[in-house]
Each structure stands twice: as C-alpha cells, then as structure tokens.
Amino acid sequence: MIELSSVNKYYVSKHLIKDFNLKIPEGQFLGLLGPSGCGKTTLIRMIAGLETYDSGNITYSTPPEIGYVFQDAQLLPWLSVLENVQLPLILKRSSSGVKFKKSEIYQEALEQLDQVNLSSSANLFPQMLSGGMKMRVSLARALIQKPNLLILDEPFSALDEIHRFQLQEKIHQLWQIYKFTAILVTHSNYEAAFLADRILQIGDQHGKIRRDLSFLVNEKRTSTYRESQEFLNILRILREELPS
C-alpha cells in the first residue's frame, strides 16, 4: 500500500499540489488522467522519490522497488539493447552491495527481452530500433529489477496506433503475471480505460482529484476488449467529466 497524506508541493510561488490524499492498494493499476500542467507527473515523481514535497507524508507498506518507464524510452544510445536492460542491475550491483553475478544479470536481461519479444534485437543499438521497440526495451529495463511498483509516465505518447495497442496489451499481460502495483499517467481516456482498474481524474489546478473511479473488469484485455460494451461504458463515464 502506498499512502499520500496531505501532500503539498510548491513550485516557485505556485501551489502545484494542495493537500493531496491517496491510498493505492498493492497490485492496483491506477490511471492518472488529467490535462497538461495539472500535476500528474509531479505526483508520480514524488511517489518515485525523484522530487521532494513541502509538507505531508508519503508512506509505503513495503519498501518500494520502482520500475519507471519514461515518456521517451530514454535508452542510453551508446549501450546495446541488452546492456540497456542490464543497466539497473549493474548499477545496483555496485551501489547497494547486493551481489548479483554478471551471468545472472545477463540471463535476467535476456529473459526480460524475451518477455517483450525482443530477444533477436539484443545486440542492436537503440538508434536501430523503431519507437515501439524502444519503448518495449524501456519496459524490459523497468521490469528487470522485479519492481513492486511500476510507474508509466505517458509511455505511449510517441507511438503510432498499432505499436500503442501492442504495448498496452503487453503491459496488461505483464501486470497480470507479476502482480505489481502500477501507476499510469496519461492524457488519453482510451489508454486509462484499457489498462487501469482505478482511474483518478485530476482537475486543472493543485492536483485536485475530481473523480475517483474503480472498475471491476474481469475480462482479459486483448484487442477484442476495445470493442466490448464494458470498455465503451468506461469511456462514456470518463467523457462525462473530462472530454477527450
């Protein structure tokens, strides 16, 4: 469980996040929907520990092991695909005293690449990959640490529709396998409706939650789910409050 209580964040003189309260149960897939500048990214950065807050508390019931997928894949261009995926464990190996063997890291990276169907591209450099492939590598890199919290910061915004749909389905599959908590930041009702089982609609200012919607969706989310009545109903509810 991640709990934010009365969190406040100022940026220069702007009150960016005001008295923000939220509980995210373990294993939940939370979608944060809202217009640009509403504070979504600030919120997830604070949760990830990348940004400080001025008052309030953020607590975790278990120490967070965070995987982060950035808006652009943010792969290091001088490292091969395999080396990019290995990177978090290599850094951790020397910084935290955790003794991963090099062969273990190598094997783990190969497995993660296999998960995102990129084993054959392991030795390529990022500039040789398409946008969709880069995002899948970024996902494999986030998952190699076996995170209990996966943060997705608009990961589909630079992708065309085919790759966007493929990646969404892959993320849903992995979420079902690994049961991690996930937070997705997005502008798109479609993305949130497809992936999340709880959606927060954030208002224009101070990161105020306008609606907190939970959906019990049992159906496995594949391409056919996008045409289901259930999916369309969720979209309709989301549109009532926040026009796309």
Next chain:
Amino acid sequence: MNFLMSQARPLKSLISFLLLMVAWEFGGNIFNIPPRHLIPTPWMISAALWELREDFILAFYETTLRTLAGFTLSLVAGLCLAFGAHLFQFLRNLLLPLSLFFQTVPIIAIAPLLVIYFGFGAPTVIASSTIVSLFPIIANTLIGLEQTPIAYLDLFKLSHASPWQILFRLRWPYAYPQIIAGIKISAGLAVIGTIAGEFVGGGGLGAMIDSARTQQRIDVVFGCLILLSVLGIGLLSLLNGINKMILKWRPLALPLKIF
C-alpha cells in the same frame, strides 16, 4: 563506378587545387601576379623545400614532437582538471579566473615569461603549446558533463547509482561529442602554441620562420607554412581516425533527441 562516385568530391577538390597551383605558377611567372617577391610561386617554394630539405626535415620533426608533447599534456591535464572541477566546486572556482586570464592574454605576450622560467628550448615550447591548447578541453568537457538530461539522471537515481557511476557511466559518455570537439580545437591551437613558443624559445619551424624573415627568404617562410599545414591536417586526421574507431565500437556521438 560506385568507387568513382564516392571519390568525386575529393577528386573535384584535388583538380581545383591543381588548377589554382597552375594559375598561380603561370600568373607569377608571366604577369608577376601575384608579385613573386611577396608571394613566391609554387615552383619557387618547392625549390626552397628541396634545397633546405635537411633543415626542413629536422625543424618539422622538432615542431611535431613538441606539438604532440604539448597537446598530450593538455589532453591529460585538461580532462583531469575538468572532471575534478565537475566534482569539486572549489576547483571550479579556482579554474575560472585562470582560464579567463589565459584566454584573454595572448600567448605571444606570455611566451617571454616562459623563457625566463624554463630557458631556451623544448620545455618553453611545450609549455606554450600546453597553455594555449588546455582550456578548450577543460571548457568543452565541463560543459558537456553538465548537459546530461534530467531523465537520464532520474534513471540512474532510481537505481541508486553512486556519483562515480553517474560520472563515468552517464555523464562522460553523454558529453563525448562535446569533449571530442574541444580536443579537435585544442589540436589546432597546440600547433599555434608551439610556433609561438619556438619564436622565443628557438628550434623547429617557428625559429626557421623567424630566421628566414630576417634574411628575407619568403620562399622558406612559405615552405614552413606548408609544413605547418601538413602537421595540422595530420593531427586532425589522426584524431578523426581515432574518433571513427571509437564510434565504430560505440555510437557515442549521435544527435540525441531528448524531449
């Protein structure tokens, strides 16, 4: 056919150069344009190079060695100082006024001091070459190290990377294009520093130019200039070759699209 196409540009440059040489030669000989006592013809320069070939070879050898020594020193010292200044604020504060001083005061004004400190000969010349070529390496490296995008830093922070890991696994590879640009600027400046040093410290092509000037041997001066240009081009070609080899190993100098 493909080979010919790929060689078209250098071939065109070579033909243009040869045409210019022929025009210069005939213009000088037939119409005295440009005046031969001010700008000797290519043939006159070639004759001087041949006539004094032993002196030229020795001077070229000396200047090359001193340039390489000065450049290598500035490369090693520049990189160490830049990495140090990136890590330690006090070193940065110390370097800033020094770099301003050496960038604004011409080397030719500092060179006589170097003779007092190091005497005539190689040490003065190498010191002059190092001083002139040091600061572009420091400045470019320092700027490059500080341009790392926040998203990459976040990525390393999330993995609890140490400052050393951030510096050597992220900042320096990201800064590589900037660093290599600084090194190339420094290579050119190292030749200038060597010649300025040789004007006062003696030896090499610098001293040869100085002595030819007093004897009004403009053809010898031009011969030295040609050899200096060969040295500069050679040094840059060497750096370009090393750079290409590094980039073949790792794509370090790509235009990075961030945000």
